[in-house]
Amino acid sequence: MGMTIDFTGKTVLVTGAGRGLGRNMALQFADCGADVYMGNRKEDQGLSVVREIEGMGRRAGFTRCDVSNEEDVAKLVSDAVDFGNGTLDVIVNAAGVMSVEDLMYTSDPEMERVLNINVVGPANVLKHGLKVMKAQHHGNIIIVSSIGGRDGGSMLQIYSASKAAATSLVQSGAKMGAPYGVRVNGILPGIIRTAMWDQILDGMARGWDPSNKQEVTPEKRDELWEKSVASMIPVGHAQTGKDIAYATVFMASDYASEITGECLAIDGGTTSGR
Numbered sequence: 001m002g003m004t005i006d007f008t009g010k011t012v013l014v015t016g017a018g019r020g021l022g023r024n025m026a027l028q029f030a031d032c033g034a035d036v037y038m039g040n041r042k043e044d045q046g047l048s049v050v051r052e053i054e055g056m057g058r059r060a061g062f063t064r065c066d067v068s069n070e071e072d073v074a075k076l077v078s079d080a081v082d083f084g085n086g087t088l089d090v091i092v093n094a095a096g097v098m099s100v101e102d103l104m105y106t107s108d109p110e111m112e113r114v115l116n117i118n119v120v121g122p123a124n125v126l127k128h129g130l131k132v133m134k135a136q137h138h139g140n141i142i143i144v145s146s147i148g149g150r151d152g153g154s155m156l157q158i159y160s161a162s163k164a165a166a167t168s169l170v171q172s173g174a175k176m177g178a179p180y181g182v183r184v185n186g187i188l189p190g191i192i193r194t195a196m197w198d199q200i201l202d203g204m205a206r207g208w209d210p211s212n213k214q215e216v217t218p219e220k221r222d223e224l225w226e227k228s229v230a231s232m233i234p235v236g237h238a239q240t241g242k243d244i245a246y247a248t249v250f251m252a253s254d255y256a257s258e259i260t261g262e263c264l265a266i267d268g269g270t271t272s273g274r
């Protein structure tokens with residue numbers, strides 16, 4: 001008998017589902033039979049994924065939400081519970097932002113922006129998700145952190161610090177949820193060429209200097225990607241949105257029922273041993 005992951009009859013909430021990895025996760029959960037509710041800061045992106053999922057013959061819904069705003073998150077979670085007729089089985093917080101400014105030149109508002117979305121955001125989602133799941137005595141919360149949070153690097157300092165904090169929230173959340181049958185895990189995506197990576201390539205081309213406004217051509221981005229990024233990954237290629245979505249669905253499934261407080265890197269060996 002093979003292993004099959006079936007989310008039929010389950011309700012899944014994904015934040016940051018408007019594009020990139022969050023969108024891939026939302027589509028993968030729908031493909032496994034789930035009803036999918038989504039939150040995203042940009043409404044047009046979120047609604048277009050609702051249409052994609054409905055086109056697959058699944059139920060989907062959307063609430064505009066900035067995860068750094070607690071009222072938005074409270075409303076999103078409550079709307080998702082209503083959508084699930086009183087039950088919410090899985091929450092994935094994929095919303096996140098990049099900062100490509102060198103720490104020595106970055107501004108206070110930039111630091112606040114990144115910490116609010118990447119740290120306060122998952123904390124808000126954990127807070128409201130745990131309340132609902134504690135009451136229903138089951139559930140899964142997955143926080144999308146980053147391999148950048150595994151240790152401080154010479155680049156992307158504030159982003160990496162924010163993701164280290166997100167990883168810490170996974171560990172605390174797991175201990176808080178365990179007595180109530182709620183699992184909390186982290187996903188650490190490796191290197192996936194989403195729009196976020198184009199921002200990093202631009203930062204790289206500009207020497208991480210926020211005052212450098214030089215235009216970066218698509219050709220320059222591709223050259224940096226090949227020379228300085230993709231070739232450094234031990235398996236010899238970047239990961240895809242599907243790779244990350246498969247691991248996320250697995251972590252939320254009953255096959256992972258004994259896994260909580262764990263952060264799973266899907267990075268082709270990039271942070272092996274860290």
Ligand SMILES: NC(=O)c1ccc[n+]([C@@H]2O[C@H](COP(=O)([O-])OP(=O)(O)OC[C@H]3O[C@@H](n4cnc5c(N)ncnc54)[C@H](O)[C@@H]3O)[C@@H](O)[C@H]2O)c1
Pocket residue numbers: 015016017018019020021022039040041042045065066067068094095096097098117121144145146147148188189190191192193194195196197
């Ligand atoms: N792409 C990678 O290589 C990579 C690597 C490691 C970690 N990650 C993490 O994966 C997650 C998704 O990254 P991505 O590459 O898909 O990025 P992306 O920029 O392509 O997509 C992010 C999505 O989140 C939404 N969003 C941004 N801020 C939000 C907010 N405050 N509230 C609600 N929605 C918001 C955006 O509208 C967008 O739809 C992020 O948390 C990122 O840090 C990505």
